[in-house]
Amino acid sequence: MTLSNATIQSLVRxxxxxxxxxxxxxxxxxxxxxxxxxxxSRLECxxxxxxxxxxxxxxxxxxxxxNTVLESGTVVMASRLSKSSGRFERYWHAPxxxxxLAISLADVLLPEFNRLLPFCIGVACCQAVRMYxxxxxxxxxxxxxxQGQKIAGVLSETIRxxxxxxxxxxxxxxxxxxxxxxxxxxxxxxxxxxQLTGKTHTIENFALKLLAHLTWALGLLxxxxxxxxxxxLSTNVAPVLSVWRNLSDSVGxxxxxxxxxxxxxxxxxxxxxxDDDGGLxxxxxxxxLITEHSGEIQYLDP
Amino acid sequence: xxxxIHFDEIIGRYKSDPYEYVDMHAIxxxxxxxxxxxxxEVEGPSGEWKHIPGSGLYEIxxxxxxKVVSSKTNGTISELQKGLNGKFVESGEKLLTIxxxxxxxxxxxxxxxxxLSLFEAPERAKYYFAMDIQSQxxxxxxxxxxxxxxxxxxxxxxxxxxxxVYYTGxxxxxxxxxxxxxxxxxxxxPLIGVCAKDKLPxxxxxxxxxxxxxx
Numbered sequence: 001m002t003l004s005n006a007t008i009q010s011l012v013r014x015x016x017x018x019x020x021x022x023x024x025x026x027x028x029x030x031x032x033x034x035x036x037x038x039x040x041s042r043l044e045c046x047x048x049x050x051x052x053x054x055x056x057x058x059x060x061x062x063x064x065x066x067n068t069v070l071e072s073g074t075v076v077m078a079s080r081l082s083k084s085s086g087r088f089e090r091y092w093h094a095p096x097x098x099x100x101l102a103i104s105l106a107d108v109l110l111p112e113f114n115r116l117l118p119f120c121i122g123v124a125c126c127q128a129v130r131m132y133x134x135x136x137x138x139x140x141x142x143x144x145x146x147q148g149q150k151i152a153g154v155l156s157e158t159i160r161x162x163x164x165x166x167x168x169x170x171x172x173x174x175x176x177x178x179x180x181x182x183x184x185x186x187x188x189x190x191x192x193x194x195q196l197t198g199k200t201h202t203i204e205n206f207a208l209k210l211l212a213h214l215t216w217a218l219g220l221l222x223x224x225x226x227x228x229x230x231x232x233l234s235t236n237v238a239p240v241l242s243v244w245r246n247l248s249d250s251v252g253x254x255x256x257x258x259x260x261x262x263x264x265x266x267x268x269x270x271x272x273x274x275d276d277d278g279g280l281x282x283x284x285x286x287x288x289l290i291t292e293h294s295g296e297i298q299y300l301d302p
Numbered sequence: 303x304x305x306x307i308h309f310d311e312i313i314g315r316y317k318s319d320p321y322e323y324v325d326m327h328a329i330x331x332x333x334x335x336x337x338x339x340x341x342x343e344v345e346g347p348s349g350e351w352k353h354i355p356g357s358g359l360y361e362i363x364x365x366x367x368x369k370v371v372s373s374k375t376n377g378t379i380s381e382l383q384k385g386l387n388g389k390f391v392e393s394g395e396k397l398l399t400i401x402x403x404x405x406x407x408x409x410x411x412x413x414x415x416x417x418l419s420l421f422e423a424p425e426r427a428k429y430y431f432a433m434d435i436q437s438q439x440x441x442x443x444x445x446x447x448x449x450x451x452x453x454x455x456x457x458x459x460x461x462x463x464x465x466x467v468y469y470t471g472x473x474x475x476x477x478x479x480x481x482x483x484x485x486x487x488x489x490x491x492p493l494i495g496v497c498a499k500d501k502l503p504x505x506x507x508x509x510x511x512x513x514x515x516x517x
Contacts, residue, residue, distance in 0.1 A: 087462070111425055118461045141462040156463035169463075259428060259459070259484035267351065278461055290353035293486065294428040294459045 003204050003211075005040045005073075011212040012036070020127075020216055028223065036219030038073030039103070040211045049078035051085070052102035053172045057159065060104065064163035072106035077207060084174065086155060087296075088260050093186055097179030097194075099203050099210070100172075105218070107158060107167035112277070113225040114169075115293075118142050118156050119244045119278055120221050121171055124213035125152045126247045129175070131209050134196045137249035140271070140280050140297055144175075148299055149191035151176055173210070177201055217243070245274060255297040257282065268300070309508070312416070313515050316409050324375055324400040328391045332364035336398070340382045344373040344400060360397055377402035406516045411478070413508055418495030419472040423487040427460035429467070430483040435476075444476040449496065456493065474498045477505060 011017065012033060021029045049055055055076045063070040078101075081094035094100045109117070122142025129136040129144055129151055136146050144152035155172040176192035178200045194200050221240050245251075250271045257280075258265040269282035272289060279291040328334060337358040338344060344357035356373035363369075381399035391397070404412065423429065431439060432454045438447045449455055449469050456467040478495035481487050497505055 087464075115425075115461050115463075118463050154462070158463060158465035160466065160468065284351070284353060286349070286354075288349065288354050290351055293426065293461060295484070296462065 003040070003043060003045075003208055005037075005043075007208055008040045008211045008215055009033070009037065011208055012215045016131075017212065017216065031226075032216065032219035032223045034219070035222035036215035036217070038071065038105075039215040039218060040075050041071040041073040042075070044074070044076045046076070046078040048080050048082065049076070049100075050083035051081055051172070052076040052078055052100060053155070053157070053170045054083075056102050056104045056168075056170050060159075060161050060168060061163070064161055069106075069164075069166065070104055070168070072104065072108075074104045075101055075211065076103075077101040079203075086153060088263070090262070091183075091185075092153065092174055093179075093183055093190070094174060095179050095181075097177060097203075098192070099175040099177050099206055101207065101210075102170060102172045103214070105169040105171070107169055109221070109225055110229075113221055113228075114158075116221055116224075116240050116278055117169060117171075118154065120217040120240050121154050121156065121173065121214070123240065123244050123247060124210060124217045125154065125173060125175065127213045127217075128206065128210040129193065130247075132193055132197055132201065132206075134193065138244060138247045139299065140248065140250045140274060141278070146191060146196060148189070150189055151191060151193060151196075175206065175210070177203055177206055241274070241276065241278060248274070250274065250280070250297070253297075254300040255282065256300060257292060257295060257297050259295040261296045261298050265298070266295075271297070309511055312413055313512065316404070316412070317515070320404045320409065321377075322375075322402045322404055322408070322412070323380065324377070324402055325396055326359055326371070326373075326398050326400065328362060328393055328395045328397055329369065329371055330362065330364055330393045331391065332362040334360050334362050334386055334389065334391050334397060336360050336382065336384070336387050337370070338379050338382070338398070340379050340384075342379045344375075344377060344379060346373055346375045362391075373400060375400060375402045406513070409516065410509055410512045413512055414478060414495060414505065415492065417501075417505065417508065418477055418497050419474065420492040421455075421469060421471050421494050421496065423458075423481075423489055423491045423493050424467060425458065425460060426486065426489045427458045428484050428486055429456045429458055429481055429493055431455065432457055432466065439476075444479055445502070447476045448499065449473065449476060469496075471496055472498065475502070477502070 060070045080096045081100050084092040084094040086092045118141045122138045125144045126136050126138050136144050142154045152175040157170045160167055178194045179192050182190045224239050253271050256265045256268050269284050272281045272283050275281055279293045281291045346356040348354045358370045358372050361368050361370045377400040380401035383397055435455050450473040451470055453469045454466045455469045458465045458467050474496040476494050477497045480492045
């Protein structure tokens, strides 16, 4: 199946996605799908790139120079990346065999919903992996892992364009699919879908599933915002965070927290809950609770 | 920033009433119940990570969810809307006032904040200086770093999403830094205080004068 906006739309409307749509009336499903429809509105595939996010930056700039704007939902993919990096300039191994992509979204959400965007991306990645029968979980905020071994990682930035000063969210997603060799420092902490399933997978098919999940998750976030603006959040609306909570295994875990936990771990705690703003609520050794809205955790238990 | 600083007036104001009055408002609509009385002493948050909540001030119930709101500072309850106890209040309704005794350092900061151009946190998040600004601070100190509108000065980090923050105030040098990298800052809290380079002697004069007055 060719990857396109039409095939993404077709998949998210297909019976295989019925389980996600079932909690909503047909009218609301349509609304959510319309909100998510820009995902994959433009797709660019490369054999090799430095970084997909850098290519998106270029495309935003090129569009501005020609007096247009880059379509929200534009996706750039590459078979391999030569300059990939994670947060804090951490090394991200992106050889052939993985899915390396970035998506650009116009910044149109209110700040209180923008903060849930990273959760949305995590939900889409985790649900796409689960479609392959792997019971992956989310570690706050959006690391997809199985028993501590990372399958997918997300990098989110919000940028301002150089010419018009418009704001875009750039979201980089890396998923280990068929790549099976990892550099020394990642050997025990990374794993690929093919290692977990014992099969190789078509990367294009995975991308299609991921972008279909992203369509639904982003649509849901926009719908949630619309409902909140109407101040009529009803109990039958499944907000993004409740979907995230069902996919996450962070609650109850003994963790180390830090803004950059690898370089500067700050304290140990046990995760109590994730609050309605997405804040991580942890219980410290002295019994008191602390809530963090940024930073990262490492599990101390498997 | 005005050159005309009325030292005597400002210092006289702080001397006659060296307190900050912190109004506490209902965080959302609901039924309020006070946990303090007028003239009670209250404490602010404590602990290594400021994670131990301050004294409970009031609890508010909405749709059977109870939230306790605690004090963010130490001081005395100087005003309390006793008539609202047990009543439904709207979000933002003023409930009580804490009279916080100011230390010398806070008085200096208070006066400086009246004369510096403050740049506030756009959202509750963690902040760190943009790489270029950070390297300038490291090499020559914050008070030598000149910023102007449009400069990328911070990275705001919220839920693993990094957003550059651009300066929008008066051009000038970074005189005061009110956050530590990676520390959570409330929306609206000042992050830096900026002043024009030629106003630096005036700022120094304020500090010297206030220090002398409070010796």
